[in-house]
Amino acid sequence: MAIADYSCSGTWEGELIDVGTGTNDADYEGKDVKGKIVLASGFPGGVMNQAVWNRGALGVVYYNAARGISHPDQIAWTSLRSRPPKDKENMFAFSISYRAGMELKQRLAPRPKPVPVPGAFGEGMVPGEKIVVRAKVEAQFEENPKQWIVEGWIRGTKIHDQQIVLTAHAQEEKYSANDDNSGCANVLEIARALVRLIQEGKIARPKRDIRFWWVNEISAEYEYFSVHAEEAKKMLVNLNQDMVGAKQSVGSRIQHITRTPWSRPSYLNTVMESIAGMVMKGNSAYLSAGMAGTPQPYSKAILSKLGTRERYGAEIVPYFDSSDHLVFNESVIGVPGITLTNWPDENIHSSDDDLWQMDATQLQRNAFIVAATAVYLASLKPEDVRALALQVRADGQRSLNESYHRATNLLTLVAPADRSAVYLKGANLLEQARLRAGATLDSVRVFGVDAKAGAELEQLKARFTTAAANLLGDLGRNYAFLSGGTSPPAAQFGEEEKAMAGKVPEVAGTVAEYFDKRQKIENYFGLHPLMAWETFCFVDGKRSYLDIYRVVRAEVQMAGEWYYGKVTARQVADLLDAAVKAGAVKMKQ
Incomplete structure (x- = not known):
């Protein structure tokens, strides 16, 4: 009980x-x-x-x-x-x-x-x-309850305003071995291991600070940044662990690793996917790899002495929230964050979330991904930025190609009567993917680039424009091929879209005031909660209502409505109007 x-x-x-x-x-x-x-x-x-x-x-x-x-x-x-x-x-x-x-x-x-007759029933x-x-x-409630954060540091040698923040939440109920004592234990073990490696001279002390936070999930960070908004400017990334110790064969659990949301384009995705991808492939068995002489069953095995020998079942997925990285990704905080969270989990929030269903091997693999990402970013030097930029550039090109692939698939699946509308959505998807790829490449500038490197980054960005134009032309030819030679339609704004294009919202008040007023908005007008949140996050004093709708629609289109639900221009406009009425945002004059 x-x-x-x-x-x-x-x-x-x-x-x-x-x-x-x-x-x-x-x-x-x-x-x-x-x-x-x-x-x-x-x-x-x-x-x-x-x-x-x-x-x-x-x-x-x-x-x-x-x-x-x-x-x-x-x-x-x-x-x-x-x-x-x-x-x-x-x-x-x-x-x-x-x-x-x-x-x-x-x-x-x-x-x-x-x-009286056995096996029979009477009337009535x-x-x-x-x-x-x-x-x-017997319960006790504090009259003025306060949040808390337990914090640890590894001080960097040189840079103290680009901190890597590792988080896990500690407030869960008695039975919380996986959610989230696993994350808390991993953060502590990462801190212990890195300190020892530094002390023994096996790795150099990083240039940047690494902070370790154990928190009340989500609410502690909201209060912290409401009181100390300036601290966000000293943070580079957030790496969150929430349910990272599950024995995966219990309940067919998968270790999900999120990308950042579209509103927070970042090099972090490239770094995380590179390291996580190595662990995923290195801890899964492949028949052909064994024939090539690669060590089997795992080529880069990470195994705990007290853990299982199960494969690392993991998947890198589009953004979801429901854990501490959510707060860092808020537009008014502006720190890119990702989480490692296993799902599904029928033991969560119950008496079954106990040690019997934990696996030290999975804990170790997830700890390695987070620790390696943290050390790489904390140690990154200016001369390393070019290599990172090229990897980010390659990932941006891949995202453009995936957007084209998605747009073409959707074009082939709709009825002829809907083909024009789907083509225009595909064209918008390519444009938003181009903008996102460029913004992601720009994110590497935070590590410091000289004038020459900055000019070269602009040249790399320009290649996105050329690539997107070529893909758009190809999408138009696909439309014509399906339509018997008919040219693709040109975008035309209706009265609703024209009105949306003339309204540019911006955040009103302080960080604390913004959060306080936004939470009073209870009607999301049918939007998926994540897309309502993204709508708020795209408010920057530059994008119009229409711009925000177009990028949110592209994000939904890329992941799929099965993942993020449907989105319409009316929903986005109504939600932003509600935010204005609540005083969370205001119209830019």
Whole structure:
């Protein structure tokens, strides 16, 4: 049994009533729950609203039906609303296993009247068992709660305003071996190992500072930067670890490694993908590699003495949030960040997130990726920038080619009546990919380039323009090929798009004021939450509503609507208007 977060202190006693999910009005038809305790499988915050606040119940006994068949004895962590509505107060909620919940449900249910003949049933039903629950909670809440961050440093030899920040969150519940004690342990082990290697002279002390943060997930960073906004200017990148120790054969888990969002183009993707790609290929087996004499099963094995010999199942994926790197990538913070997070994970936030399903080998592989990325960036010298720039340039060309491939595929899959609209979206995708590739190449300038190198970077960027123009011409020929020789359409703005082109938003107020006002926007107008966040992140005082819509649409198109949902011009305009109304952004005059 577990107590839900934000339950309040008190002692209660009442009859237990089964209300099904307990989150809909229909669950309470014909049931009087006033002064009673409800058994429910729906989210306890919603049950608290329906049963306690609306109908006078005393509290909630919750069981997790979503994982019940696969994990009948798992006890889920759960929470009530941290900020109840005005004049409302949380009572309590306890979490029990699915098996225990179903047993109580069966005992409460009416059943056929028994008869003396074995195996037979009489006419009519008898009421279910009356069960009385007694609950006692002792909880303590700080009157003025504060966030905390535990911090460690490896001081660089020369540069102190380009810090590499490693993060993991430490606030989780009792059972949190993978989420996120694994990340916390890896950050600590990376710090310990690097300090020892430096002390023993096996690696040089890096030029730049490396900071190690153990935090309250997401909320600590939001408060930190709200109070110390200037600190973000001293940070180069964020490398986050959140669930990095899973035994992958338990639940078919994959180690996902994110790229930065489109609003934060960065060389970090190139560095991370190079190192992670080596670990991925070096810890997977390939038949032909063995025939070539390459060591088998793994060519660059990273194995822990106490861990498994499983392969490293990892995938580099488009940006997602839900962990600490989110805050660093905010437009008003401006620090590119990535996370290593395994998914799916049916043990997360439950009593099953314990040491039995951890793997020291996977911990070590993920720690290597993060440590190697941190050391490379912390040690990068001006003479190394040219090699990095060429790798970033190659990745930019690849992204352009992938955009062309995506646009062509979509063109071939639509009905003829929709072909013109899809062509125009493909043309926009190529243009946005070109701009993103150029901005990513520009990001290497942070390491310092002289006038000559700067001019050469501009020449490399110009090659993106040439490549994009060639690909656009080829996309037009593809359109003509599919359309029997008809030329592709030219872009035309409707009245809505013309209006959007004339509105240029910019962030209003301080970092703290911006975050405070933005969180009051509750309606995302049907946008995927990540694309709503990206819409906010593209607000820079330069892009118009239309510009923001076009780049967000391209980001969705590249990843796929299955990943980021649909986006329309109206949704983006309505969301930005809501941000203006909330005072988070304002129109540039």
